[in-house]
Amino acid sequence: MAVNIWRVPLSDLQFGDKENQAVLNVLHSRWLTMGTITSEFELRFAEEINSKHAVAVTNATAALHLACLSLGIGEGDEVILPSLSFVATANAVLYCGATVRFADIIGSEELTISPQSIEDSITPRTKAIIVMHYAGFPCRMNEILEIASRHRLVVIEDSAHAPGAALNGQSLGTWGDIGCFSFFSNKNLVTGEGGMLVTNQDDLAERARLLRSHAMTSLTLDRHLGHAFSYDVVDLGYNYRIDEMRSALGLVGLEQLDKNNARREFITRTYWRAFSDSRLGLPFKESAFEKNQSCAYHIFPILLPSNISRDGFMHHLRENGIQTSIHYPPIHKFSFYQNRFKDISMPITERVASHQVTLPLFSSMNDEQLDFVINSVGEALEESII
Numbered sequence: 007m008a009v010n011i012w013r014v015p016l017s018d019l020q021f022g023d024k025e026n027q028a029v030l031n032v033l034h035s036r037w038l039t040m041g042t043i044t045s046e047f048e049l050r051f052a053e054e055i056n057s058k059h060a061v062a063v064t065n066a067t068a069a070l071h072l073a074c075l076s077l078g079i080g081e082g083d084e085v086i087l088p089s090l091s092f093v094a095t096a097n098a099v100l101y102c103g104a105t106v107r108f109a110d111i112i113g114s115e116e117l118t119i120s121p122q123s124i125e126d127s128i129t130p131r132t133k134a135i136i137v138m139h140y141a142g143f144p145c146r147m148n149e150i151l152e153i154a155s156r157h158r159l160v161v162i163e164d165s166a167h168a169p170g171a172a173l174n175g176q177s178l179g180t181w182g183d184i185g186c187f188s189f190f191s192n193k194n195l196v197t198g199e200g201g202m203l204v205t206n207q208d209d210l211a212e213r214a215r216l217l218r219s220h221a222m223t224s225l226t227l228d229r230h231l232g233h234a235f236s237y238d239v240v241d242l243g244y245n246y247r248i249d250e251m252r253s254a255l256g257l258v259g260l261e262q263l264d265k266n267n268a269r270r271e272f273i274t275r276t277y278w279r280a281f282s283d284s285r286l287g288l289p290f291k292e293s294a295f296e297k298n299q300s301c302a303y304h305i306f307p308i309l310l311p312s313n314i315s316r317d318g319f320m321h322h323l324r325e326n327g328i329q330t331s332i333h334y335p336p337i338h339k340f341s342f343y344q345n346r347f348k349d350i351s352m353p354i355t356e357r358v359a360s361h362q363v364t365l366p367l368f369s370s371m372n373d374e375q376l377d378f379v380i381n382s383v384g385e386a387l388e389e390s391i392i
């Protein structure tokens with residue numbers, strides 16, 4: 007069944023013979039759960055981003071949860087993170103019994119967590135900072151790591167948007183203590199569900215590996231290969247394992263990551279050029295050019311001027327078969343969080359989030375689709391003036 011009803015969807019996949027063959031090879035091998043293909047995927051991913059360890063898991067939410075657990079985050083601890091992110095960033099902290107402290111973003115030109123707001127949110131209970139590289143653009147890691155070391159805090163990078171991105175030549179995800187990547191269906195590297203935890207610290211990797219599979223001292227594969235007959239359970243672990251079909255897709259995706267990210271960059275720069283004389287706010291446009299960055303261009307955010315109705319704008323594009331989205335409704339505004347975190351004011355996040363729209367961006371988006379979106383955005387703006 008074709009599920010794509012859009013002329014230009016928000017994101018799309020381009021799978022072909024390589025992906026089909028990779029999955030078929032796994033099926034024919036008759037070993038479907040975490041095994042040698044997964045080990046190879048971990049090895050290649052670690053090489054790609056120059057990290058000492060990579061631990062493949064079932065999704066990035068699981069990676070974030072394991073990151074918090076491995077770093078000893080628990081009851082009584084506070085973790086600072088941006089409210090302008092996907093809810094998983096905050097949920098992972100609550101899973102551990104710790105508390106969230108939401109921080110604001112820098113501004114409408116840079117939608118990542120503000121170092122000043124981090125500094126303002128620190129209390130004696132603060133244990134960690136989770137940063138999120140919005141759209142694959144780097145957070146201000148030098149300033150953030152300086153704050154972290156001054157206050158003895160650990161740093162987790164939610165790098166769900168950022169596979170293949172780097173800051174000053176160093177891959178995102180390897181700046182903090184642990185980095186977490188997502189391979190969900192709309193991300194830059196896709197396995198369907200899937201995620202990766204990366205770290206340069208041996209003890210953290212060992213703990214994440216243990217907790218990924220019920221803290222069992224031997225794996226099913228070890229027993230199958232005759233390396234072990236039984237096992238002990240040495241902690242409260244989880245089943246966060248990935249399977250071999252997904253890891254096989256991940257290996258193919260890794261080969262194409264640079265090429266796909268380059269196409270995403272081209273589309274982003276074409277959008278920026280086309281909209282440079284419009285009244286649209288274009289986050290990251292200046293920062294990306296000025297700093298020594300290589301970005302992952304995961305999504306394309308715009309900020310509407312205040313005389314434009316966002317509903318009207320998105321509605322007009324939908325009528326043209328163009329799918330748009332909002333990244334993100336601030337986490338502290340969701341009912342679940344609002345009830346637990348009262349009296350929070352996050353002025354920049356709230357202002358940006360209320361004007362933000364995400365336009366289609368995916369590596370297989372063709373030039374005709376790109377032109378069509380650009381022209382339609384011009385029309386939609388004219389038709390949704392309040």
Ligand SMILES: *Cc1c(COP(=O)(O)O)cnc(C)c1O
Nearest residue numbers: 065066067092094166188189190
């Ligand atoms: C997609 C995403 C996640 C969660 O990833 P899953 O693999 O779906 O669990 C976490 N954080 C951010 C910023 C994301 O975009």
